[in-house]
Amino acid sequence: MTPPAVQFTATRELLDGRRVLLRRLGTDDAEAVAALHRNLSDYDRYLRFFTLSPVNSNELVSALLEPAVGQYALGAFDGDRLIGTANYKVAADPTVADIAMVVANEDHLCGVGTALLRSLAEIAETRGVRRFVADILADNHLMLKVASDFGWPGERSSQGAVCHLELDLPRCGPGASNAVI
Numbered sequence: 001m002t003p004p005a006v007q008f009t010a011t012r013e014l015l016d017g018r019r020v021l022l023r024r025l026g027t028d029d030a031e032a033v034a035a036l037h038r039n040l041s042d043y044d045r046y047l048r049f050f051t052l053s054p055v056n057s058n059e060l061v062s063a064l065l066e067p068a069v070g071q072y073a074l075g076a077f078d079g080d081r082l083i084g085t086a087n088y089k090v091a092a093d094p095t096v097a098d099i100a101m102v103v104a105n106e107d108h109l110c111g112v113g114t115a116l117l118r119s120l121a122e123i124a125e126t127r128g129v130r131r132f133v134a135d136i137l138a139d140n141h142l143m144l145k146v147a148s149d150f151g152w153p154g155e156r157s158s159q160g161a162v163c164h165l166e167l168d169l170p171r172c173g174p175g176a177s178n179a180v181i
Contacts (some may be wrong), residue, residue: 008022008024008122008123009022009024010022012111012115014110014111014115015109015111018110020076020077021076022076022115022116023074023077024072024074024075025073025075025085025087026065026067027065027066029065029075029082030061030065032075032080032081033061033064033065033082034057036102036104037055038057039104040102040105044102044105047137047139047143048100048102050137064087069090070089070094070127071087071089072120072123073085073086074119074120076112076115076116078107082104083104084104085101085116086099086100086101086113086117087099087120088129088132091133094128094129095128095130095131096130096131097124097129097131098132098134099120099133100134101113101116101143109142113143113146124169129169130168130169131166131168132165132166133165133166134164135159135164135165136163137163138158138161138163144165147167150167152168152169152170154166
């Protein structure tokens with residue numbers, strides 16, 4: 001039996017005072033997701049996808065937005081503009097999920113990523129996920145700092161230019177972290 005979709009909508013205040021809407025992404029958001037990724041700087045694209053080559057927008061959007069068991073994609077909206085996404089995909093072990101995140105360059109250091117990651121963890125926990133895993137380039141200092149600042153127990157190992165993170169998800173309710181990305 002397929003569990004019902006987790007619905008999530010929340011408003012969060014960013015460090016600069018803006019209020020953003022966090023909600024599950026759906027197929028109606030395809031153009032906004034494509035635009036967010038299309039407008040990434042070369043450096044941000046490299047940090048997110050480990051390559052400077054353009055990503056296949058259609059494949060990316062489809063993979064992110066098509067409803068599937070064990071997947072969830074969350075977006076942060078400043079008015080009508082999508083300013084960040086975070087998603088997870090459950091691994092072979094249903095208590096473990098791979099995560100990925102991207103925030104528009106002009107919205108870095110405002111708390112967008114922190115709000116997305118904290119909310120994604122809350123959602124994942126309701127689905128039985130107990131651990132997030134991610135491969136992050138060692139050059140991605142912002143994301144590595146956030147993972148560290150959250151204070152979630154876990155493991156970090158380096159594999160050349162890539163850091164592999166495994167983060168246990170403790171209670172992720174409000175106040176669980178002061179991390180900012």
